[in-house]
Amino acid sequence: MQGEIVDKNSILPIYYQLFKHFEKQIRGKQLQPGDALPTEMEIAARFGISRMTVRRAISELVSAGMVYTQKGKGTFVASPRLDSVVFNLNNFYDEIRQKGMKPHSELLEARIIKADEKLGRRLGIEVNTRCLYFRIVITADGEPLAYETKYTVYAKRTPILESELKDPSLSTLAAAHSDATPSSSKKVLMVSKTTEEEAQVLGVSPGTPVFLMIQTIFDDDSKIIAWGKSLYRGDRYKLTSYEGWNVEDIKNS
Amino acid sequence: MQGEIVDKNSILPIYYQLFKHFEKQIRGKQLQPGDALPTEMEIAARFGISRMTVRRAISELVSAGMVYTQKGKGTFVASPRLDSVVFNLNNFYDEIRQKGMKPHSELLEARIIKADEKLGRRLGIEVNTRCLYFRIVITADGEPLAYETKYTVYAKRTPILESELKDPSLSTLAAAHSDATPSSSKKVLMVSKTTEEEAQVLGVSPGTPVFLMIQTIFDDDSKIIAWGKSLYRGDRYKLTSYEGWNVEDIKNS
């Protein structure tokens, strides 16, 4: 009886056992991409459980990206997605701390400005609209690591808090000072050579390659509410991405 | 009636409306990290819906990382998660094609070699183990975009197929020629200046900043089975990442 796929007397939930069953089938290639799973009713009948429990298991498989469902058609094994890479980029502070260093962010400039033509275009606003302007340098043990420039519309006229100067999150800024709620963001990562000014702030020689990230924050109506530019020192920073089933094992490789 | 938070006559599912309601509350800081949501029964009574529907909404919030639940205690607003960024890096071919250009990969070198000390260390194998060695340049409309160097252990001694030279996927190579199955991968993205040789292959002047990606493929036992280095031209390539709920709207921004 204990060899059964679904054991109703197990400590483990039925939906979890069923999830594991299909996970094994898919990973072991008994079920291949494009193959249809049995219908929910069939699975329920096959294992003597209710359809809702089957749905719970399938919902977990969907979350894991292993299958997809089509209303009126069925449930199918998904193709493995090897094309997207997950990099951790933010939480600079935690990341620096994790390496045993002391993070610090220094405010170079913080002003309320009126948007010129260029900024107006970037933020999608009228020229002369009041905006917040920040320039921040983030250091680890005193050594500059990142240089950030941020703009957001200044609608609420709430004071700028000390804590905001510590938190380098652009979406936090937008939430606090624009009159809209951040909903989505777009980030573009490029490589660049440092200019004279950037090199001086980062403490490197001009022309040193750096990561350049442009970030745009949108509200519910897909209107731009904040814009930011971040430079990360290429000689001190790298992005790591892990993918697969035994990620914990390979992190120290 | 249409101002109500949950509209039973709406086309949108109730659980989705409820999900959106709490999402707004959390993003708008009316509900802050650590705050408890009303109990499932309270929410159900408040909106005149069933507890299972409330649970569906909460389950979506959990998936989105916005709340967490504790059995016997309640549901609480989560701290904003580390902002991980999803970049598309592979599927070079499709990406180039999408831009209306014609991709092509040219094989510069393909040899079976014996691992020297350095490669042995990289692949975690004995010196003199037989390995496959590839050098490929990927072009779009004839212009070089990426330069890749790949190594994998050559255990199966199966012939190298023409199709493999077209497919730049390191894990495909590893699957075909090593005697293990690729299970996980690690990718590290850095910036670099091109050397003389790299600059020549990529058709840029030496010192041009480029993306440098080191990729390692592991098998089930977390043993390294392939290693690759890719250079992407920084002046022609950038990584874009979208996050949020109205991603489709902002892609063209």
Next chain:
DNA sequence: TTAATATTGTTGTATATACAAATAGGGTAA
């Protein structure tokens, strides 16, 4: 033949119910 219609099968949404399992608080006995 072709187009419209009906039927059947499948997943999606929503409800009602029952009990299990973890948590927190209060009361009781030593």
Next chain:
DNA sequence: TTACCCTATTTGTATATACAACAATATTAA
């Protein structure tokens, strides 16, 4: 006071049911 137990609260699991929405096929009508 301290330890223990009991109870109420809250989320977790599982079932049964009903109908909606979509897809594909079969049937019918022109």
